[in-house]
Amino acid sequence: MLERHHLMILRTVDQQGSLTAAAEKLCLTQSALSHSIRKLEQQLGTPVWQKEGRRLRLTQAGEYLLQLAERLLPQFEHAEELMQQFASGQRGTLRIGMECHPCYQWLLKVVNPYLQQWPNVDVDVRQKFQFGGMGALYGHEIDLLVTPDPLHRSGLIFEPVFDYEQVLVVGPEHPLYGQEQVYPQQLTDATLITYPVEPDRLDIFNRFLTPAGCSPRRHKQIETTDIMLQMVAAGRGVAALPRWLVSEYQQRLQLHPLRLGNTGVDKQIFLGLRKEDMDTDYLSAFVELARSHNTLNTTGSDPDAAH
Structure with a gap:
């Protein structure tokens, strides 16, 4: 059976030009290297090298295996290097x-x-x-x-x-614009815009509205933050978002954040x-x-x- 070390022998002998130099490069004795070559040829049923004086010349079968070695061995070596990097957390x-x-x-x-x-x-x-x-x-x-x-x-x-604070954000035409905080009862007539998430997973419900026994007049779900806040700025509803995110959008849209209740909602x-x-x-x-x-x-x- 053809194995990786056979390909390494073929490549090294070709690179070094002689069995003696190849054996030294591979840290083998010359007799051990010769034995490996004979065993390979017996397994393959065809010679890999022919002697020409003191030098070895690859046969047609040997030329094919050398080309295979030059393709595969660098891939093995690259894979081993990657595995070492994976093991050390570098890749x-x-x-x-x-x-x-x-x-x-x-x-x-x-x-x-x-x-x-x-x-x-x-x-x-x-x-x-x-x-x-x-x-x-x-x-x-x-x-x-x-x-x-x-x-x-x-x-x-x-x-x-x-850490961050969850706030209610309103547009410039909203009655709460400019206020510092909002209470649950003030949202019972509001259109609340949220991400498409179940209400019991949303802080505006489970930490603000539901404990007070309140709910918005309408609950509208929108997937993207950009569209959500453009809707808020246009007066189409209110939304609950992190204060830091609202601050970033205030550079482009006229928005105002309000604290949720007296103490706010920290996350x-x-x-x-x-x-x-x-x-x-x-x-x-x-x-x-x-x-x-x-x-x-x-x-x-x-x-x-x-x-």
């Missing part, structure tokens, strides 16, 4: 699942410097796991889960990366990963970089400064 594909609609803008700020710091690691963002990422994390379909609502389970770690973004992967360098590096890109620290201007 791989970081698969990120999103369980937070508005966090995509924040994630982009982290991915760019990460790709520069880890040129041998690719990043793949799986948004199809929105609000179902726990199963994907357990099933090794993703490596990191971005979520504001961690479910602590055996074998998983959730690392907090930044955190977490990165979830498997305990077994905690020591993988390129995963832990992403977590540390995410902490350094705390969006609340980068938007520190007055949220109404754009007006």
Whole structure:
């Protein structure tokens, strides 16, 4: 049976020009190398080399095997180098699942410097796991889960990366525009625009409206943040979003954030990963970089400064 070490012998003998030099290069005795060649020829049923004086000349079969060796051996060597990099955490594909609609803008700020710091690691963002990422994390379909609502389970770690405040955002024609805070009873006649998520997974419901026994007149779902906030600015409804995200959009749209109730609604973004992967360098590096890109620290201007 043809094996990798046979191809290495063929290539080395061709490169070195003699059995003696090839044996030294391969850290073999000349007799051991000659034995390997004879055994290979017996297995193949055809000679690989012919002697011409003191030199060896490849037969037609040997020429074919040498071409095969020159194609395959570099691939083996490259694969082994990659495996060493995988083992040491220097290379791989970081698969990120999103369980937070508005966090995509924040994630982009982290991915760019990460790709520069880890040129041998690719990043793949799986948004199809929105609000179902726990199963994907357990099933090794993703490596990191971005979520504001961690479910602590055996074998998983959730690392907090930044704090933020959930606020209500209104447009310039809304009666609450310019106010500092809003109360649940003030939204009973409102059109509330949210991402396409079940109400019991939304903070505006489970931490603000539902405990007060209130509900909006109409609940409208929109997938994209841009369209949602353009609708709000046009007076078509109100929305609940992170304050840092509203601050970024105030540079382009006339929006106003209000605190939810007297104390507000505080939240955190977490990165979830498997305990077994905690020591993988390129995963832990992403977590540390995410902490350094705390969006609340980068938007520190007055949220109404754009007006």
